Amino acid sequence: MLPSPFQFERPSTIADAVRAVGDSGDGMFYAGGTELLLAMKMRVIRADRLIDIKGIPGLDCIAVNDMNEIEIGARCTHKKIAGDSVIREHVPALASLCAEVANIRVRNVGTIGGNLCFGEPHADPPTMLAALKARLVLEGSKGTREIHAEDFIRSEMETVREPDELLRVIVFPRPAGPVTYRRFKHGERPSVNVAMAWSLNAGGSTIRSARVRVGALGSRPQPLTAVEDALRNVAVAEARRAIETALPAALDQLEVNADRHGGADYKRHLAGVLLLRNADEAIIAGGSWLK
Missing domain, CATH: 3.30.465.10 (Uridine Diphospho-n-acetylenolpyruvylglucosamine Reductase; domain 3)
Structure with missing residues (x-):
C-alpha cells in the first residue's frame, strides 16, 4: 500500500523547519523515516507535508x-x-x-x-x-x-x-561509573530491557548513587527505586547482594502489560534476571573504572 499524497520540503535551518511544519498537525519532520514511512504506507499516520531535516547542519554531531x-x-x-x-x-x-x-x-x-x-x-x-x-x-x-x-x-x-x-x-x-544494558527480545524489539548507571567514589570502590530503569514492560521506562536506594553508599563488591535483597519488592511495583511475549510474572522475572546480569558486569567494570 502507498501513503496518501504529500508535499515534500527541504529547509536548511531549524527555524525554517519549525515554520514549515507549522502547528496545524498536517506536517511532520522527516529524517530516517524507518518507522514514519512504514506507518504512512499502512495509513496509520497521515501527513500532508513531510519536512526533510537531513540538510540542516549540526543535527548529527x-x-x-x-x-x-x-x-x-x-x-x-x-x-x-x-x-x-x-x-x-x-x-x-x-x-x-x-x-x-x-x-x-x-x-x-x-x-x-x-x-x-x-x-x-x-x-x-x-x-x-x-x-x-x-x-x-x-x-x-x-x-x-x-x-x-x-x-x-x-x-x-x-x-x-x-x-x-x-x-x-x-x-x-559524562558517566562517573559503569553503565550497563541488557535486553530480552522477540524479533527485532525488546520485550524487556534494563539499564543501570552507577556513580562511584574517587577510589572506585563504593557506589555513591545508582539509576536503574526497566523498559518495554509498559508504555515508558520505569525506575526501580528500591534497588537504587539499596545501592546507595554500598561497596561495589557487595552490590549484587544488595540488589538481591531489594529486588523482589522492587519488581512487584512495576507496571507490566501482559501480551503475546509473556505474562506479567514472567516479564518481572526476566527483568530481575537481566538486572543481576547488569550487576555482574558493573562489578567487574567498577574495579577498573577510575584507574
Missing part, C-alpha cells in the same frame, strides 16, 4: 561540551553512534546498544531522535537514556525547552513533544 556533558545530535543514526569514538570511550554500553538496534537497514538510516519521538514502548534507547539522566532539547515556535528523557514519553506512541517542536540534541552528564 557528537561531542563533549564545556560542562563535561555528552551531546548527541538527534539526527545521528544508530550506526553513527555505535561507531563514534566519544561514545565508545565514555559510554560503551550505548555504542553496543545502538550496534544491535533492530536490523542493519534501520541502524544505517534510522535516527536516535526519530526513535524517541515515535514513542514506541518496545525500543532500546529510551531506557538507556533515562538511566543516563539525559535531557532532550526541543526547539519550536515558542522557543527552546528541555525535557528529561524519562518524562518525554507520555504513553504508548505518545510523547510530550508539540507538533511544531523539533528534537535538536540529547544531552547527559
